Amino acid sequence: MKPKFKIPGTFTIVFAIIVACAALTWVIPGGEFDRTTVTVDGQERSIVVPGSYHTVEQSPQTWQVFTSFFKGFERTSSIIVFILMIGGAFWIMNVTDAINKGIGFFLTDMRRLEHNRILGRIGVNNILIVAIMLMFSLFGSVFGMSEETIAFIVVFVPLAISMGYDSVTGVLMCYVAAHVGFAGAMLNPFTIGIAQGLAGLPTFSGIGYRLLCWCILTAAAIAFTLIYANLVKKNPEKSPTYSIDSYWRGKVAADESEQTLTTSGPRAWIAFAAVSAVFVYLAVRMPVTDITVGLGSRRLVVFPVLAVIAVVAGFFATRKSVHHLILTILLLTILTLVTGVLGYGWYVKEIAGLFFAMGIVSGFAFGLDFDRIFKEFLNGCKDILSAALIVGLAGGIIVILEDGRIIDTILHATANAMDGAGRVGSAAAMYAIQNLLNLIIPSGSAKAALTIPMMTEWSDLMEIPRQLTVLAFQFGDGFTNMITPTSGVLIGVLGVARIPYSTWFKFVWKFIVFLILLGFVLLLPPLFHSFAGF
Secondary structure, eight states: OOOOOOOOOHHHHHHHHHHHHHHHHHHSOOEEOOEEEEEETTEEEEEEOTTOOEEOOOOOOSTHHHHHHHHHHHHTHHHHHHHHHHHHHHHHHHHHTHHHHHHHHHHHHHHHHTTSHHHHHHOHHHHHHHHHHHHHHHHHHHHOOOTTHHHHHHHHHHHHHHTTOOHHHHHIIIIIHHHHHHHTOSSOIIIIIHHHHHTTOOTTTTHHHHHHHHHHHHHHHHHHHHHHHHHHHHOGGGSTTTTTTHHHHHHHHHHHTOOOOOOOOHHHHHHHHHHHHHHHHHHHHOSOEEEEETTEEEEEOHHHHHHHIIIIIHHHHHHHOHHHHHHHHHHHHHHHHHHHHHHHOOOHHHHHHHHHHHHHHHHHHHTOOHHHHHHHHHHHHHHHHHHHHHHHHHHHHHHHHHHTTOHHHHHHHHHHTTTTOOHHHHHHHHHHHHHHHHTTOOOHHHHHHHHHHHHHHHHHHTTOOHHHHHHHHHHHHHHGGGTOTTOHHHHHHHHHHTOOHHHHHHHHHHHHHHHHHHHHHHHSHHHHSOOTTO
């Protein structure tokens, strides 16, 4: 009997890509562009000097395929540590059972709403999925939410399982929603802000047409998720992760079997007092916060509002149970995260520290001593370690391509391939190049600095609006992020959700192709009609 082909694991696939990239450094000639430093939105950026490509000595990679893991670990160290700290913090919270009990009670309340004639016809679960995806898509569109979604996987995967779906649905609800919003962004400073600055365009101009694109792309993602989720609910065995999800189903079943609440003890009241004191201090120290969205900035009394929530909601939550208090702490953590990102420029370091503090306070409130808290933190790090390691291995792909000095050669060759194309053909070529480059350069800001200076000059020659060039970059940077193994965020999300990369690829590739085709269709109207800002 012929043995059945077995799809390799994620580590094997990524290592095979590293080996293949190393082989390419022996075949593709070495080359580089000259670069110059310009100031964009007050920040210095290194950009390519058009027409400066020149060949350099080849640098074939051999045993570097083994050292690339180390260098990739260095390159992606911030995301790796972020994953470990998030895993450890949520493991502490999982020991308290607060999240799972909260999900259980939440779903009980939602099922009561199904008795409403109107809501029952629409489907309460459908309404919930739409609301969650709209929120995350908006976050991706406005402030470029990406790495932050890793922290939410441990919330939305169990929620999806509890609703009768699977882990893929949980990933679609937050990660895919955020990245579709990222692709169709209106005000993302990390892609649009940088690209428009490099293209010499007013920052966040053309927002009207981008809003239309965001609505269409988000609607497509929501429709895809609803169709898939309802298919899985009717026949769970059709899920590509049905057997894998036994881990999550076991956890959810164990938590739903015992929904009793623990009365708050002295430690819970101490935790409540400490959290309240911190937010009152922040309210006094920082009574107003400049919340920046795009070019607009508004001064809001964020921390005074959070202080009221901490004191009032925290008090009543603590009176109910320690689980209600811990869920309130989680809510305050998420609200503080949004405030920090939009008001103070927080990134993974600050966010990781915030969740670390959340884990410690939650464990203390539940009555764990500090030895037990840090023991559980380490258990969480061990549980998530494979996800963190694969991020470092994936970072090695970029290391091999850069050290092999072939990235610029690939860019130069693809740019030359556009010669002789018409306006539609040039737009299609630019879009295809951005999608392909994103498979090896997942960083939007890095790819903008690399491609936009040359693409804009080419678009001027072909009488293509520069704004359209930025839109092609934006779409090309967003869609393939959800499938490329070089994306540390994707690999981290799949690791936390316990979904093998091969399983995810097999499931999502058709949807990604659909999004890419839809993105091309959305590029055509500005070629034939003058939209505001184009």
